[in-house]
Every structure is written in C-alpha cells, then in structure tokens.
Amino acid sequence: MARSSKLYHQFIHIRTFVNAKVKWVRDPDLDIAVLKEKDLKEIISLKNHIVSSPSKSLSIYNASMLKSSLNLPTTTIKFVEKHRHVFTQFQPSPGLPPRVKLTPQALSLHNEEMAVHNSETNRQDTARRLARLLMLAGMTRLPIYVIEKLKWDMGLPYDYVTTLLAYYPDYFDVCVVEDPMSGKEVLALELVSWRKELSVSELEKRVMYYGAEKRRLDIQFPMFLPKSFALEKRIKTWVEGWQKLPYISPYENAFHLDSNSDQAEKWTVAILHELLSLLVSKKTERENLICYGECLGLGSRFKKALVHHPGIFYISNKIRTQTVVLREAYRNEFLVKKHPVMGMRYWYIHLMTKG
Known part of the structure; x- marks a missing residue:
C-alpha cells in the first residue's frame, strides 16, 4: 500500500513525457468529415x-459588402452563383x-432549421451545454468574443443573444470582466x-450508465x-501509464497541480475532451480551442495536449485552417450521434x- 502511494505521488509531481515527438498521420475519413462542410458556415x-x-x-451591393465579415472565399457574386440551389438573383x-x-x-x-432551434427540447439542451461551457475548470464567466468564436x-x-439568453435569465447574465x-x-x-447537476462530464455519464460499480477515478479516454499509425514503444508505455492516473473532472478547479505533471495533463485533456463533446459538430478550429484555453490560463497546455494525444484528437489541415476533431465521435466520416442541428x-x- 505504501509503495502504491509512493508511485502515485511520483506520477503527480514528475513529468515523464517532455516534448516528445509524436508524429502526425493523416486520417482520410476525418479529413472528409471536415471537407464536406466546406463553405457551409459561410x-x-x-x-x-x-x-x-x-x-x-x-x-447585390450590400451583399458584396459582407465578403470580409463572412470570410467568403471569393467575391459575393461568385459565391452566390456557385451555390445557385441556395441563392438566386432577381x-x-x-x-x-x-x-x-x-x-x-x-x-x-431555413424554416425547418428555425423550428429546431426554437423547440423547447433543443433550447433547453443548448442552454445546458452553454452553461457547462462556462463551468469548465471551475469557471463561471467567459468573454463574449470567445463564445462568438465557438x-x-x-x-x-x-x-x-435576444432569443436563448433572454429566455434563460435564471441561467445567464452579462457582466464586464x-x-x-x-x-x-x-x-x-x-x-x-x-449548477451541480450539470457538472458531470460525458465520460463520467458513460461510467454511471454502464456500471455504477466502476469508480470514476478509473476513467480512461477512448x-x-x-x-497505419503506431506509437513508438516508449510513448505507448507512457500513454498506458498516463491512462491509469486518476481522472479529475473537467468541472473541478485543479490549478493546484504542478502544470508540468502528467496528472495536470490528464486534467487538461479532460477539459479539451469535454469541450469538444459539448459541440454539436464534435470539432472546431484549433485557434478557437487555444483562445478558450488562454482565457483559462491553459493555452500552452492545450497546445501540448493536442499534439501528445493523437488517439483522442485528430488535427485536420483541410479548408485553409487546422480543425481539431474528437476521434471517438466519428465512425469513418460520419458522426456516431447526430445532433438535430447537425441533421439540418x-x-x-x-x-x-x-x-
């Protein structure tokens, strides 16, 4: 028992995986998942x-003025003409x-999409996910420009702002930070x-669903x-040991941990995993994650964690940017569980x- 406690103490305070080179391997299926949404946001x-x-x-003049703000890949006229089944000129x-x-x-x-957004079920789901976004790492506030990015x-x-936030005054308020x-x-x-009832991560929910006898501390990441990908032996050994470290909820404040420890990295990965789980697309631009991380004071840790764990996160270089995809959320190029908004x-x- 004493020996086990000593090993645990070492895991908490000693960094065993510093600046290791984990190679990037392309995943064609997840690249397709990113590519098929090209131009969709615009x-x-x-x-x-x-x-x-x-x-x-x-x-046409007013539409052309939107090119920059909407980040259109070409002129508005060409964009409209390219997508003639969506837009028409008259x-x-x-x-x-x-x-x-x-x-x-x-x-x-569009009318069907608005019906989805305005449904009581979706509205409540969105409010809860947004609340959980604010609660990660024990925080309760987030600059609105960060929310705009996500x-x-x-x-x-x-x-x-005028629909969801106004509908839930008991959840949200606007302040200055x-x-x-x-x-x-x-x-x-x-x-x-x-809201304590919301501070249960997706991984914890799975453990509770499949067997209450399994301790939450034993949670490992899928x-x-x-x-075509094979981790080199020393990295694979590190990952196996790292997975056995106690799981700390992403809704807990664990800033007391040594930022260079393996345990701190597992908490950082838990935050990234939960953040991606809250997104309807289960993916977002890497820049958005780093921006969110900077607000938590975890920007550099986010960067390292994304590189260290290619079995959990995939970084696609398609569509003129880097997109981080939560691997477990996809089978081939398809979402395992499709949110109604993604269905639309x-x-x-x-x-x-x-x-």
Missing part, C-alpha cells in the same frame, strides 16, 4: 443576413439593381449560479488510432452539392 451566415432583412433579400423591377434571395428549397430548410460549433442560433488576453475590460457571459446542416450540404 452559406448559412449569408442566409441569415438575407432572412434578417425586412424584404428577405439583399441588394431584379425587383426594371431599372433597379439586382438583389439576392433564398431559393424556395433553401427558404424551406458559436457555430456550439450550434447556437444566430440571434442567440478584464480580458486575460488584452487586459482591457470586455463584455462577458456569466453563469448566475453554479483511443482510436488509424490503422447536412440537408444544407445536400442542397449545396445538388446537381
């Missing part, structure tokens, strides 16, 4: 601008400049009160490595690639 963003207009249309009357609106199919999808992958409605990045005061979203997005992809 299409839905432009769609939202159109339907927000009183006339449900935009002049001239309201002779002599007036042309305008762009949604096709009947796209407008029908807004798409969280599946938040485009008008979430000092931005850890710039030191300036910024608006932040605050959790009104800590690992899915490509067939796949219908948009079908319309984009039609004909």
